Amino acid sequence: xxxxxxxVAGIATALANGEFSSVEITRHxxxxxxxxxxxxxSYITICDDRALHDAKMADERRARGEAGPVxxxxxxxxxIFCTKGIRTSCASRMLxxxxxxxxxxxxxRLNDAGMVLLGKTNMDEFAMGSSNESSYYGPxxxxxKTSAVPGGSSGGSAAAVAARIAPCATATDTxxxxxxxxxxxxxxxxxxxxxxVSRYGMIAFASSLDQGGPxxxxxxxxxxxxxxxxxxxxxxxTSIDHPMADHTDSLTKSIKGLRCGVPKQFFNNSLDxxxxxxxxxxxxxxERLGAICSEIDIPSIELxxxxxxxxxxxxxSSNLSRYDGVRFGYRCENPIDLEDMxxxxxxxxxxxxxxxxxxxxxxxxxxxxxxxxxxxxxxIRRLIRDSFTTAxxxxxxxxxxxxxxxxxELGQKTDDPVSMYLSDIYTTAVxxxxxxxxxxxxxxxxxxxxxxxxxxxxFEESTLLQVAHQYQNVTDWHTRKPxxxx
Amino acid sequence: xxxxxxIGLEIHAQLATDSKIFxxxxxxYGAAPNSQASAVDLGLPGVLPVLNERVIExxxxxxxxxxxxVARSSVFARKNYFYPDLPKGYxxxxxxxxxxxxxxxxxxxxxxxxxxxxxxxAHLEEDAGKSxxxxxxxxxxxxxxxxxxxxxxxxxxxxxxxxxxxxAYMRTMHQLVRYLEICDGNMQEGSLRCDANVSIRRxxxxxxxxxxxxxxxxxxxxxxxxxxxxxxxxxxxxxxGGDVAQETRLYDADLDETRTMRSKEDAHDYxxxxxxxxxxxQISSEYLEAVAARLPELPxxxxxxxxxxxxxxxxxxxxxxxxxxxxxxxxxxxxxxxADPRLSVNWIGGDLFAALxxxxxxxxxxxxxxxxxxxxxxxxxxxxxxGKIAKQIFDIMWDTQDEPDDIxxxxxxxxxxxxxxxxxxxxxxLNDNPDQIEQYRAGKDKVFGFFVGxxxxxxxxxxxxxxxxxxxxxxxxx
Numbered sequence: 001x002x003x004x005x006x007x008v009a010g011i012a013t014a015l016a017n018g019e020f021s022s023v024e025i026t027r028h029x030x031x032x033x034x035x036x037x038x039x040x041x042s043y044i045t046i047c048d049d050r051a052l053h054d055a056k057m058a059d060e061r062r063a064r065g066e067a068g069p070v071x072x073x074x075x076x077x078x079x080i081f082c083t084k085g086i087r088t089s090c091a092s093r094m095l096x097x098x099x100x101x102x103x104x105x106x107x108x109r110l111n112d113a114g115m116v117l118l119g120k121t122n123m124d125e126f127a128m129g130s131s132n133e134s135s136y137y138g139p140x141x142x143x144x145k146t147s148a149v150p151g152g153s154s155g156g157s158a159a160a161v162a163a164r165i166a167p168c169a170t171a172t173d174t175x176x177x178x179x180x181x182x183x184x185x186x187x188x189x190x191x192x193x194x195x196x197v198s199r200y201g202m203i204a205f206a207s208s209l210d211q212g213g214p215x216x217x218x219x220x221x222x223x224x225x226x227x228x229x230x231x232x233x234x235x236x237x238t239s240i241d242h243p244m245a246d247h248t249d250s251l252t253k254s255i256k257g258l259r260c261g262v263p264k265q266f267f268n269n270s271l272d273x274x275x276x277x278x279x280x281x282x283x284x285x286x287e288r289l290g291a292i293c294s295e296i297d298i299p300s301i302e303l304x305x306x307x308x309x310x311x312x313x314x315x316x317s318s319n320l321s322r323y324d325g326v327r328f329g330y331r332c333e334n335p336i337d338l339e340d341m342x343x344x345x346x347x348x349x350x351x352x353x354x355x356x357x358x359x360x361x362x363x364x365x366x367x368x369x370x371x372x373x374x375x376x377x378x379x380i381r382r383l384i385r386d387s388f389t390t391a392x393x394x395x396x397x398x399x400x401x402x403x404x405x406x407x408x409e410l411g412q413k414t415d416d417p418v419s420m421y422l423s424d425i426y427t428t429a430v431x432x433x434x435x436x437x438x439x440x441x442x443x444x445x446x447x448x449x450x451x452x453x454x455x456x457x458x459f460e461e462s463t464l465l466q467v468a469h470q471y472q473n474v475t476d477w478h479t480r481k482p483x484x485x486x
Numbered sequence: 487x488x489x490x491x492x493i494g495l496e497i498h499a500q501l502a503t504d505s506k507i508f509x510x511x512x513x514x515y516g517a518a519p520n521s522q523a524s525a526v527d528l529g530l531p532g533v534l535p536v537l538n539e540r541v542i543e544x545x546x547x548x549x550x551x552x553x554x555x556v557a558r559s560s561v562f563a564r565k566n567y568f569y570p571d572l573p574k575g576y577x578x579x580x581x582x583x584x585x586x587x588x589x590x591x592x593x594x595x596x597x598x599x600x601x602x603x604x605x606x607x608a609h610l611e612e613d614a615g616k617s618x619x620x621x622x623x624x625x626x627x628x629x630x631x632x633x634x635x636x637x638x639x640x641x642x643x644x645x646x647x648x649x650x651x652x653x654a655y656m657r658t659m660h661q662l663v664r665y666l667e668i669c670d671g672n673m674q675e676g677s678l679r680c681d682a683n684v685s686i687r688r689x690x691x692x693x694x695x696x697x698x699x700x701x702x703x704x705x706x707x708x709x710x711x712x713x714x715x716x717x718x719x720x721x722x723x724x725x726x727g728g729d730v731a732q733e734t735r736l737y738d739a740d741l742d743e744t745r746t747m748r749s750k751e752d753a754h755d756y757x758x759x760x761x762x763x764x765x766x767x768q769i770s771s772e773y774l775e776a777v778a779a780r781l782p783e784l785p786x787x788x789x790x791x792x793x794x795x796x797x798x799x800x801x802x803x804x805x806x807x808x809x810x811x812x813x814x815x816x817x818x819x820x821x822x823x824x825a826d827p828r829l830s831v832n833w834i835g836g837d838l839f840a841a842l843x844x845x846x847x848x849x850x851x852x853x854x855x856x857x858x859x860x861x862x863x864x865x866x867x868x869x870x871x872x873g874k875i876a877k878q879i880f881d882i883m884w885d886t887q888d889e890p891d892d893i894x895x896x897x898x899x900x901x902x903x904x905x906x907x908x909x910x911x912x913x914x915x916l917n918d919n920p921d922q923i924e925q926y927r928a929g930k931d932k933v934f935g936f937f938v939g940x941x942x943x944x945x946x947x948x949x950x951x952x953x954x955x956x957x958x959x960x961x962x963x964x
Contacts, residue, residue, distance in 0.1 A: 082532045095531065102525055104532055201532040208762035236534050237764050315762055318564050321575020322529040326628065342568055365566070365757035374759060 008221035022072030026055035032486040042160040046119040071114030076166035079120035082201040091135040094349035104201020113228040122156030127205040134353040143482035148407035151181030158185040163485025168216035176427025179439035183402035183451020189215040194434035195240035198233035204319040206312035209431040219468035223247035251469040256290030261395035263298040272405040274445040282442035282452040300383040304429035310377035317361030388433040402439040402451035438464040441477035488689035494644035499669040500677040507636035508535030523630035529573030544668040554589030562761040571615035581758040584609035593654040604643040649713035679704040696730040712737035796827035822860030825867035862890040915940045
């Protein structure tokens with residue numbers, strides 16, 4: 001076949017129609033990975049043998065008449081999800097040698113659905129970063145401009161989907177790590193409601209904020225992925241048992257009359273003027289589709305960044321304590337005693353951004369500082385949650401930019417952590433509030449993609465995907481392909 | 487100088503669940519190292535804790551039993567510190583919002599009185615693993631079987647004023663947790679252990695002195711000896727013009743002394759914060775009522791009932807109720823016999839305990855069941871056998887587990903109660919011993935016992951001793 005479909009829906013339909021086999025489409029993607037990923041660096045581990053084996057199994061399953069909606073469709077898996085028998089590194093030297101003895105719930109569900117694992121994608125170390133530059137395996141490049149970052153932390157997943165060397169990918173979002181790289185790479189990404197996708201087997205960065213979700217080119221593909229990824233899971237105590245419809249059900253419904261709130265706080269002076277203009281244009285497009293847009297006020301949202309960095313760092317400082325060189329992962333050479341083993345294993349095994357966060361978090365939780373930092377940040381978190389829920393009483397969704405700028409240059413912000421942290425200015429508040437949000441391609445500034453963020457109420461993923469799909473019906477930003485890729 | 491001792495205990499009770507507090511791994515003691523450590527217990531990347539709901543019920547039972555406040559919402563917190571046998575680098579515990587607050591425990595005093603000790607709080611937490619220093623050369627082995635074992639940490643107010651009171655408190659708590667069946671109380675295996683906070687102050691003063699904490703005491707004797715040693719040491723320090731340093735100490739049973747383990751300067755900042763992986767424990771009124779309905783009879787209630795219902799002495803009631811299994815054994819033996827309950831007490835406290843001690847068995851391992859013992863006592867009560875023969879039967883029951891009636895029938899041990907048969911034994915004895923009759927009649931009363939003995943011997947123990955007495959008296963009087 002000369003040209004293959006490059007969406008989940010397209011591949012699934014073709015597989016169902018017998019136009020090609022899963023083995024064939026898998027070979028196609030493996031070949032494209034081999035061709036483009038040497039430069040792009042979006043994968044940490046490529047699973048050729050397993051992918052072909054799984055593809056064969058998927059074809060056999062289809063032959064038996066037991067194929068599900070996405071059986072045989074290849075995907076890329078963020079290297080933060082544990083995969084039995086395959087290295088799960090979290091892009092850290094610490095876990096460079098870690099082969100998980102068990103599957104994350106998400107990995108298990110993707111396997112059970114018959115999807116084919118192409119490989120594990122690059123990311124910021126332990127998902128801490130907004131540019132994918134903190135990976136032990138080197139930065140991922142932005143396929144739109146190889147001197148620019150792809151965003152982070154799910155930079156590998158976003159870049160691989162953008163370059164069409166994976167039709168879709170898993171990702172995780174603690175403060176914007178799905179939406180921001182999706183925006184910067186010109187693809188679609190959904191951060192579900194906290195508790196919708198199981199965190200079991202998803203290596204923890206900040207437990208109260210981490211949420212897995214999909215990255216794909218279209219909203220429809222996100223819906224197909226969500227149908228597989230989302231579930232109540234008794235193995236995750238923070239998983240929520242809430243009724244869930246098929247995410248594709250509402251895609252084709254009109255958004256006429258949908259109330260869209262545009263927070264004035266989102267269009268502040270942190271926002272690049274061209275990105276603002278592009279975002280406004282996308283909002284106008286929604287109005288043309290019948291949405292009723294109005295400016296709204298979400299007070300206290302400016303406090304999101306400091307609150308987020310206190311809470312996420314505090315949780316990370318504790319979550320990463322298990323990397324001590326004792327039971328698994330990196331251990332320094334010839335430790336002279338226990339202290340030395342702890343110090344050097346962690347100093348050598350963890351990267352500088354990760355260590356910075358551990359230090360911030362340790363400080364914020366220290367006796368005498370707890371009330372001023374952690375307790376205060378939790379209060380702010382409640383305020384932010386309340387601001388959003390109040391706003392969402394009068395509007396159905398909240399729309400605005402995903403990122404204050406388009407992709408920035410590699411190295412531009414690595415020496416200035418605060419400016420790096422500010423790239424999450426429109427995303428972190430959503431994690432603090434636990435709400436779902438989607439980012440979809442909404443145009444370009446200087447040849448680089450801009451993302452439109454749509455935020456919804458708890459468990460309103462379907463509404464977000466409906467808005468995104470309706471928008472994609474009348475725009476073609478999501479179909480544009482970057483210069484690098486297939 | 488007169489000194490007063492002030493002691494508070496932090497007791498760790500291992501909750502008697504089949505599986506761990508946050509994983510499905512078994513809690514059984516003594517398995518091969520690391521054979522009972524799941525991915526969760528190992529703290530592998532990505533794993534999450536899921537609360538074993540049994541521990542909530544156990545903690546609530548305990549709270550209700552000591553009249554404490556059971557929190558409608560309590561929170562798990564992370565206690566952060568590095569240690570090789572602490573897999574996650576933090577222990578999941580409770581800190582600011584424990585499940586049980588307040589409560590009281592009445593303890594017996596040596597003078598026969600009692601006093602009430604206030605319980606500050608009790609909270610749920612997971613145990614750590616074990617570091618094994620033997621057999622690994624310069625390295626240390628880590629066994630994570632114990633990691634994640636559920637513990638209830640019970641903290642008392644500093645109210646005990648002697649090692650004897652501390653031991654009495656520990657014993658009372660030991661008894662309580664076993665009555666509640668929330669802990670097996672096996673101190674040797676570490677199922678129940680405590681840390682003792684000890685300080686001294688001048689008699690008559692009210693402010694607390696600087697305390698030291700003696701870690702990990704796992705026997706009543708060690709508690710007593712460690713506290714006694716530590717009190718003596720603190721007195722020496724102060725009387726020699728020094729100050730007691732606030733520190734953590736370890737009791738060395740071999741040397742019978744405590745020594746510094748960690749000074750205050752080395753104390754950790756545990757950086758407690760609510761564990762984001764776990765939801766708060768929510769307890770509804772309905773749940774509380776349901777657990778309250780399952781609250782068993784507590785030791786004091788049982789002792790009171792025993793003295794009233796069975797008309798046994800307070801000391802006998804205390805003896806039986808010390809161990810719930812013993813109290814249950816007693817009641818089961820009484821149920822299957824219409825003998826005087828006091829006969830059960832005597833047999834349990836006498837022959838049964840002696841046999842159990844001799845064979846190193848616990849009462850629930852007794853080869854003679856409570857029901858069988860009851861049947862034997864019924865045969866004493868209905869005069870089928872004498873107490874002396876019953877002891878023989880008991881020994882046979884111990885060895886064979888046969889029922890007493892079968893043994894009596896098979897061995898022909900039925901007591902002779904037929905007057906004419908006993909008369910013939912009496913006559914024979916009197917005929918054979920004319921000299922002794924002379925002595926008796928001359929006023930030597932002691933000879934009566936000789937006649938009884940001879941008659942019993944002749945009947946091979948089966949003659950009813952009461953009837954023998956009666957008939958002998960009648961004959962000798964005539």
